[in-house]
Amino acid sequence: MTSARDEAHWLLRLSAAEWIDAARRELTLGADHEAHRRRVITHLRRGAGMGLNACLAAAHGEAATTLEETCRVWGRSYMDHLRAVASDAPLLELPATVRPHAGALVALQFQATTGALVSIRSTGSDNLDDARDAARVLVDACAQRSLHATLNP
Secondary structure (H helix, E strand, O other), rough: OOOOOOOOOOOOOOOOOHHHHHHHHHHHHHHOOOOOOHHHHHHHHHHHHHHHHHHHHHHHHHHOOHHHHHHHHOOOOOOHHHHHHHHHOOOOOOHHHHHHHHHHHHEEEEEEOOOOOOEEEEOOOOOOHHHHHHHHHHHHHHHEEEEEEEOOO
8 A cells, every 4th residue: 555644634644454453443342332322333333434444545545536535525524434335436446235334324313312311213224233244344345455455555
């Protein structure tokens, strides 16, 4: 991978491998909050987004795109990244099969009630195991893509 690190820039402050490590830590943190569905889903979404950061960093190093162009297509937040993958953004050499997994993570909706209880509704499955699987598939695909970029600079 030819991308130079830039501690001042949100995307280039970590290498692709470091983004993948951070993504896997987020997925683990999600498992640590089983009793707090909102936290689990937040960690799963963040982890998947960090995995996508690895792909974005790798793609930036390989292509003649500017960071501004990358941000315009992919946004800056993990939810922006997931929405991009779920819609029609270029897949950065990821398999098309990741789109529905990103869509499943995006579709989960939080709805706060008036009390301390937080309920979560989704337009699809509300099963945390499905959300974990979706996040793992995305992070694994991003790890494979990042490994390919590292081995084939």
